[in-house]
Amino acid sequence: MNTPTVLFVCVHNAGRSQMAAGFARVLGDGRITVLSGGSEPGSLINAVAVQAMAEQGIDISAAVPSILEVDDVRAADVVITMGCGDACPIFPGKRYEDWELTDPAGLDLAQVRVIRDDIRARVEALLAQVLPAVELPLVAEAQPR
DSSP: OOOOEEEEEESSSSSHHHHHHHHHHHHHTTSSEEEEEESSOOSSOOHHHHHHHHTTTOOOTTOOOOBOOHHHHHHOSEEEEESOGGGSOOOTTOEEEEOOOOOOTTOOHHHHHHHHHHHHHHHHHHHHHHSOOOOOOOOOOOOOO
16 A cells, blocks of 8 residues: 655745644654645744644644755645645646635734634545545444344
8 A cells, every 4th residue: 555645835834834734744643644845935934833733732843844846746646735826836647736725924823723723624634535444343243142
């Protein structure tokens, strides 16, 4: 079984894409390779995004905004863009989705929580689509006596 690779892309790679990558890493539980990048990466990750994710028990404080690499797009099975559309190269055979999400830059914690929760729901739906269903062991039904 191949491990799917998902690339999350936003302009600064400091908020939305980092939150999405954090959720995908934790919720994917090692069953997915997660990449992220930005078309114009910022110098620091958004501190309010870090705080909002910490409330969910996910630490993204060590994340560093990085430039979107063509090789990352090439390696990805799924590319999720968040407001940088045209900056992302297109390769045949890749699945692309554009998630319309508000940029959390300059927003307060209450506003970022709304964005975070939207991202979590989208990541959960994405993982349900790209990861194979977990097979549960069959439990024999009790036989009447």
